[in-house]
Amino acid sequence: MEERYPFAAVEEKWQQRWAAEGLYHVDDFDSRPKYYCLEMFPYPSGRLHMGHVRNYAIGDVVARFKTMQGYAVLHPMGWDAFGLPAENAAIKHGVHPRDWTWDNIAFMRRQLKELGLSYDWRREIATCHPGYYRWTQWLFLQFYHRGLAYKKKAPVNWCPSCATVLANEQVVGGACERCKTPVTRRELEQWFLKITAYAERLLKDLEKLSGWPEKVKIMQANWIGRSEGALVHFPVVGREEKVSVFTTRPDTLYGVTYMVLAPEHPLVSKLATPERREAVGAFVARARSMSELSRTAGEAEKEGLFTGAYCKNPLTGEEIPVYIANYVLMEYGTGAVMAVPAHDQRDFEFAKKYGLPIRVVIQPPGRELDAATMAEAYVDEGVMVNSGPFSGMPNRDGMRAVTAYLEEKGWGRHQVNYRLRDWLISRQRYWGAPIPIVYCDKCGIVPVREQDLPVLLPYAVAFKPTGESPLKDCPEFVHTACPQCGGPAKRETDTMDTFICSSWYYFRYTSPREESGPWDRAKVDRWLPVDQYIGGVEHAILHLLYSRFFTKFLYDIGLVGCEEPFTNLLTQGMVLKDGAKMSKSKGNIVSPEEIMAKFGADTTRLFILFAAPPERDLEWSDQGVEGCARFLNRVWRLFNTLLPEIQGAPVPGANLVGVNRELQRLTHLTVKKVTEDVERFNFNTAVSAIMELVNGIYQFCDRVPPVDRDPGVLREAVEKLLILLAPFAPHISEELWARLGYTESVHRQSWPTYRPDLLLQDQVEIAVQINGRVRGRIVVPAAATAAEIETAALEEPRIRQWLTGKTVAKVVTVPGKLVNIVVR
Known part of the structure; x- marks a missing residue:
C-alpha cells in the first residue's frame, strides 16, 4: 500500500468508472423526491479559473449531499456560448467565433470532468447550437406576438471598443462592464422587451423569495425603483402643448421656479424660439454625445440653456422659463423636470449658476429658511409655507392633498413610476442568436414563421470592427422572401443580447434534445423551480432579474407552472490573491490545472471549500493548499x-x-x-x-x-x-x-x-480555580449537581494543598465548566 495518496491514478480511475457506469445520470420521473441543483453556467473563454472551481465545488457538495439524503438530483452543466469575446477573437486572431467557441468548450469540459464533478453530461447544452437558439428565437416570437417585443428609435449606450450597444445594466460606472471602456450615447433603431410591464410583479414577488440573500433582493428592488407621486401637466404659454412631469414631491409644486427638459425631449425643437434655435441645436448635439454617467454624476457640472419658451405653473398661474439641461435624461420619468431649487440639490446648483429664483415652500421644524442665504437645498420633512391653501400643513400630508387637488382640477393625477427601463436586446454583432424578423417593403415588419426556425447564422462572414453587424455584408443571409406575401424582403441583421439565452437555459436542461418545443412540459413541471441556484452576486441585477421576468411571462402564457425560477440562491464570494481579485492584468492568476497537476482534484476542491465560508471572499493560500494535501495523506x-x-x-x-x-x-x-x-x-x-x-x-x-x-x-x-x-x-x-x-x-x-x-457525555472535566487562577482539574459525572461538584473540588488532593492555612470564604460553581474557590 502506497505511503502517499496517489491522486493522479486514483482520480483518473474513478472518473472513467463513474462515466462508464452513468453514476450521475438521473431519470426524469425517478420515484424519489426531486432536487434541482444548478450552478450558473460558464462562458467558454477557454480556461477555468478559481472562481469557476469555487462555484462548481460548492454545487457539487450540495448535489452529492442531497443524493445521499435520498433525493433524485438533477445536476446539469452547459455553456453560455454566444458573446463578444468570441467575435473579438475573430477580429484579432483570424479565428472564426464558432471554431473558437467549440474548441474552448471541449477544453473546459475536460477540465470540469477532471474535477470529478457529478454532472449528468447527457443534458449538456450550448446556447450557440442551432438546436438551442432555434428556441431562443421561438421565445422571442412569443414576446413579439403578445406586444412585449417592439422596435423603436432610442438613445443607447455605445461601447466603442466592443462596437456594440449595451443595456443599462451592462454599464458600470459609465464604462462597459466587460472591457471598462467609457460608454458614449448614440441614437439607433433597436429591439426591446417590455420588462416594465412586469415591474410591479418583479418587485412585489421579491417577498416570496425567502431563500434569497437579502442584499440581492435589495439590489433588485433598488434597480426596479418604484416611486409614488403625481403626474403634473404644465401648459406651454402661447401654445397648445403641455409639458408633463412626474414628481415624487407634489408638496413642493408652489416652489417651482423653472422647468428643465432633457435635450432629447421631442418638445425641445418646437419650443426653441427662432433666435435661440441654433444655440439649442448645438447644445442638444453636444449633450447627446455624452454618456449617461458623465451627464448625471453628482460631481458633474450642471449645464443648461434657456429655450426662450415659458410654461405656466397650474397651481400659481406663474409663467416660468423652460430650460434644457445635461443632467435630465429622456429615459427617466417623462424627460422633464419641474425645478424646485430650494428643495432639490441639483436644481439648487443649477439655479445658483444661472441666477434663477429660489423659493422656500417647506420650512424645517424650529428654524426658518431664507432663500437668499441658503447654502444648500433643504430636502427633509417640514411644514408647507408659501403654498396657498396648503400652507401650515405637514408636507407629508400635503403630498396627498396637493395630488387630490390636481386630480380634482384635471391638472394631474396620482402615478406610480419605476426606475426600470425596457430591456434593450439588439446587438450589432454576429455571434448571437439572430432576431427572427424580416422587413418587407409591402408588409413592413414581419416575424419569421415558427416552422422556419432556426434562422441560422451563416459561417462565411467578414469580421471588421465597424460597429455594424457583419451580417449586413452577407447577402445570402440578408436577402430572403417575405413570410407573408412571398415577395423580396431583408432579414434583421442585429442579434440578441446573450442574456436572452441565459434567461431560460435552466428549463432546457429538463429536455435538452426536445424538438417539438423548447421543453417537455411534464419534465419542466417535475423539476422546476430550481431548488438551489449558485453563482456570483455580480449577476444580481442582470441575469437574475431577466430570468425572473422570463419565468413570469412563460407562466402567464401557460408554458410553465412556476412564477419564480429559483427557490433558493447562494451567492459565493470571489477568489482573491494578495487581496485583489485574480486577473491576468494583475498577474495574480492561479491556474486550476497547475494546482490539480501538483496536488490533485480532491485537494483543490477541499481547499476551496475549507478556506472560507462560501458567501465571503476567499484569499488564496499556497500553504492552505499544501495543508489540505497533507490532510488527505x-x-x-x-x-x-x-x-x-x-x-x-x-x-x-x-x-x-x-x-x-x-x-x-x-x-x-x-x-x-x-x-x-x-x-x-x-x-x-x-x-x-x-x-x-x-x-x-x-x-x-x-x-x-x-x-x-x-x-x-x-x-x-x-x-x-x-x-x-x-x-x-x-x-x-x-x-x-x-x-x-x-x-x-x-x-x-x-x-x-x-x-x-x-x-451525551458520561463524564466531564472541570477546571478548579482558587481566587480566579486555575490550580487543578477534576473529572465528575456529567449529571453531577453543583453541591457534588463543590465537594469533589474541595476533596481533590492537589486543590487541598492550595487551601492549607486558608479560610474558604465562598465557592462559585458553574456546572460542566468550572469551580472558583474564594479564600482569604
Missing part, C-alpha cells in the same frame, strides 16, 4: 494502517464504555455537526469537523493498545468518515470505500445518521 495513511484491523469487524456493541465509547461519541457528534453545517452551507466548518474526527481516531490509536480497542467502533468511525468526506473529496473516498470491500459506490450510500443518546 493523513486519511490515506490512517486507513492503510487500520484496514487489517477493521476489515470484517462486527457492528459495535450498544453499551460501550470508556475510551471506545468516547470514540463512538466523537463519530456521532461529527455526523451531527457535518450534517447541520452542510445544510447551512458552512462547508468550511464541516471540513474542520471531519479533520477533528481524523485527529480523534489517530489519538485513539496512539493511546489505546489494540487489545483494548473495539474494532467495530473503529470500523464505524472510518466508514462514517469516508461517507462524510465523499462530497468534498470524492475520489479518495471512493477508492478507500472500495478497498473496504464494498462494490457499490460510496456516493450511492445513505447519508449517515447519529444516535442522540451517544451525544
Whole structure:
C-alpha cells in the first residue's frame, strides 16, 4: 500500500468508472423526491479559473449531499456560448467565433470532468447550437406576438471598443462592464422587451423569495425603483402643448421656479424660439454625445440653456422659463423636470449658476429658511409655507392633498413610476442568436414563421470592427422572401443580447434534445423551480432579474407552472490573491490545472471549500493548499494502517464504555455537526469537523493498545468518515470505500445518521480555580449537581494543598465548566 495518496491514478480511475457506469445520470420521473441543483453556467473563454472551481465545488457538495439524503438530483452543466469575446477573437486572431467557441468548450469540459464533478453530461447544452437558439428565437416570437417585443428609435449606450450597444445594466460606472471602456450615447433603431410591464410583479414577488440573500433582493428592488407621486401637466404659454412631469414631491409644486427638459425631449425643437434655435441645436448635439454617467454624476457640472419658451405653473398661474439641461435624461420619468431649487440639490446648483429664483415652500421644524442665504437645498420633512391653501400643513400630508387637488382640477393625477427601463436586446454583432424578423417593403415588419426556425447564422462572414453587424455584408443571409406575401424582403441583421439565452437555459436542461418545443412540459413541471441556484452576486441585477421576468411571462402564457425560477440562491464570494481579485492584468492568476497537476482534484476542491465560508471572499493560500494535501495523506495513511484491523469487524456493541465509547461519541457528534453545517452551507466548518474526527481516531490509536480497542467502533468511525468526506473529496473516498470491500459506490450510500443518546457525555472535566487562577482539574459525572461538584473540588488532593492555612470564604460553581474557590 502506497505511503502517499496517489491522486493522479486514483482520480483518473474513478472518473472513467463513474462515466462508464452513468453514476450521475438521473431519470426524469425517478420515484424519489426531486432536487434541482444548478450552478450558473460558464462562458467558454477557454480556461477555468478559481472562481469557476469555487462555484462548481460548492454545487457539487450540495448535489452529492442531497443524493445521499435520498433525493433524485438533477445536476446539469452547459455553456453560455454566444458573446463578444468570441467575435473579438475573430477580429484579432483570424479565428472564426464558432471554431473558437467549440474548441474552448471541449477544453473546459475536460477540465470540469477532471474535477470529478457529478454532472449528468447527457443534458449538456450550448446556447450557440442551432438546436438551442432555434428556441431562443421561438421565445422571442412569443414576446413579439403578445406586444412585449417592439422596435423603436432610442438613445443607447455605445461601447466603442466592443462596437456594440449595451443595456443599462451592462454599464458600470459609465464604462462597459466587460472591457471598462467609457460608454458614449448614440441614437439607433433597436429591439426591446417590455420588462416594465412586469415591474410591479418583479418587485412585489421579491417577498416570496425567502431563500434569497437579502442584499440581492435589495439590489433588485433598488434597480426596479418604484416611486409614488403625481403626474403634473404644465401648459406651454402661447401654445397648445403641455409639458408633463412626474414628481415624487407634489408638496413642493408652489416652489417651482423653472422647468428643465432633457435635450432629447421631442418638445425641445418646437419650443426653441427662432433666435435661440441654433444655440439649442448645438447644445442638444453636444449633450447627446455624452454618456449617461458623465451627464448625471453628482460631481458633474450642471449645464443648461434657456429655450426662450415659458410654461405656466397650474397651481400659481406663474409663467416660468423652460430650460434644457445635461443632467435630465429622456429615459427617466417623462424627460422633464419641474425645478424646485430650494428643495432639490441639483436644481439648487443649477439655479445658483444661472441666477434663477429660489423659493422656500417647506420650512424645517424650529428654524426658518431664507432663500437668499441658503447654502444648500433643504430636502427633509417640514411644514408647507408659501403654498396657498396648503400652507401650515405637514408636507407629508400635503403630498396627498396637493395630488387630490390636481386630480380634482384635471391638472394631474396620482402615478406610480419605476426606475426600470425596457430591456434593450439588439446587438450589432454576429455571434448571437439572430432576431427572427424580416422587413418587407409591402408588409413592413414581419416575424419569421415558427416552422422556419432556426434562422441560422451563416459561417462565411467578414469580421471588421465597424460597429455594424457583419451580417449586413452577407447577402445570402440578408436577402430572403417575405413570410407573408412571398415577395423580396431583408432579414434583421442585429442579434440578441446573450442574456436572452441565459434567461431560460435552466428549463432546457429538463429536455435538452426536445424538438417539438423548447421543453417537455411534464419534465419542466417535475423539476422546476430550481431548488438551489449558485453563482456570483455580480449577476444580481442582470441575469437574475431577466430570468425572473422570463419565468413570469412563460407562466402567464401557460408554458410553465412556476412564477419564480429559483427557490433558493447562494451567492459565493470571489477568489482573491494578495487581496485583489485574480486577473491576468494583475498577474495574480492561479491556474486550476497547475494546482490539480501538483496536488490533485480532491485537494483543490477541499481547499476551496475549507478556506472560507462560501458567501465571503476567499484569499488564496499556497500553504492552505499544501495543508489540505497533507490532510488527505493523513486519511490515506490512517486507513492503510487500520484496514487489517477493521476489515470484517462486527457492528459495535450498544453499551460501550470508556475510551471506545468516547470514540463512538466523537463519530456521532461529527455526523451531527457535518450534517447541520452542510445544510447551512458552512462547508468550511464541516471540513474542520471531519479533520477533528481524523485527529480523534489517530489519538485513539496512539493511546489505546489494540487489545483494548473495539474494532467495530473503529470500523464505524472510518466508514462514517469516508461517507462524510465523499462530497468534498470524492475520489479518495471512493477508492478507500472500495478497498473496504464494498462494490457499490460510496456516493450511492445513505447519508449517515447519529444516535442522540451517544451525544451525551458520561463524564466531564472541570477546571478548579482558587481566587480566579486555575490550580487543578477534576473529572465528575456529567449529571453531577453543583453541591457534588463543590465537594469533589474541595476533596481533590492537589486543590487541598492550595487551601492549607486558608479560610474558604465562598465557592462559585458553574456546572460542566468550572469551580472558583474564594479564600482569604
